[in-house]
Amino acid sequence: MTRRLPSLALPTILGLAALCLAAPALAQHPAPPTDASHANLQGNDEQAWxxxxxxxxxxxxxxxxxxxxxARVDVDGYEQKSFAIFRDFAPVxxxxPEGMVDHLKLIPxxxxxxxxxxxxxxDSYDNFVAATFGPR
Incomplete structure (x- = not known):
């Protein structure tokens, strides 16, 4: 049996955190253009993620x-490597960077x-996505 985050948990968490982080900037500036490589912070474009x-x-x-x-996973090391990826991902x-880590800190x-x-x-990226984002 596959244990998953509740199907709406990660997208909801990501969306709410993104909106909270973006709200002050969005109030002062129009939303940045979006395309396949940029999520719309107002709409939680999980496919871009x-x-x-x-x-x-x-x-x-x-x-x-x-x-x-x-049994041999270095959880602390994995978490730090995950955070490094999240920091690099933040500008996209x-x-x-620290906002993204704070946003995803529990996920690793x-x-x-x-x-x-x-x-x-x-076994596959599709399985990983289903477990972290919910079934497609």
């Missing part, structure tokens, strides 16, 4: 963290628990 190379890099980082088996989503440890319970989450 899913398609972004940073999320693919995070998936590969997760796979590497579990390469020695669930028009967020500050949640993913560790999910993968420990169902290692098949790492």
């Amino acid at each position: 899913i398609n972004d190379p940073h999320m693919h890099a995070w998936f590969e980082t997760t796979r590497k963290a579990f390469a020695g088996g669930p 989503m028009h967020m500050t 440890r949640q993913v560790v628990q999910i993968v420990k319970e169902d290692p098949h989450v790492l």
Whole structure:
């Protein structure tokens, strides 16, 4: 059985945090143009997150963290590597690096628990997305 974040949990968390972080800037400036590489902070474009190379890099980082088996995961190291990816990802989503880390700070440890319970989450990127964003 695959343990997932509730299907709306991650998109809802991401959207709310993005709106909270963006609200002061949006009040002063029009929303930045969006395309496939930029999420609309007003609409929580989760597909932009899913398609972004940073999320693919995070998936590969997760796979590497579990390469020695669930019992050998360096959770602190995995979390720090995840945070580094999130910091690099932040400008793509028009967020500050530390704002993005604060926004996603609980996710790496949640993913560790999910993968420990169902290692098949790492069989493919689609499985990983279903476990973190909810089924497509």
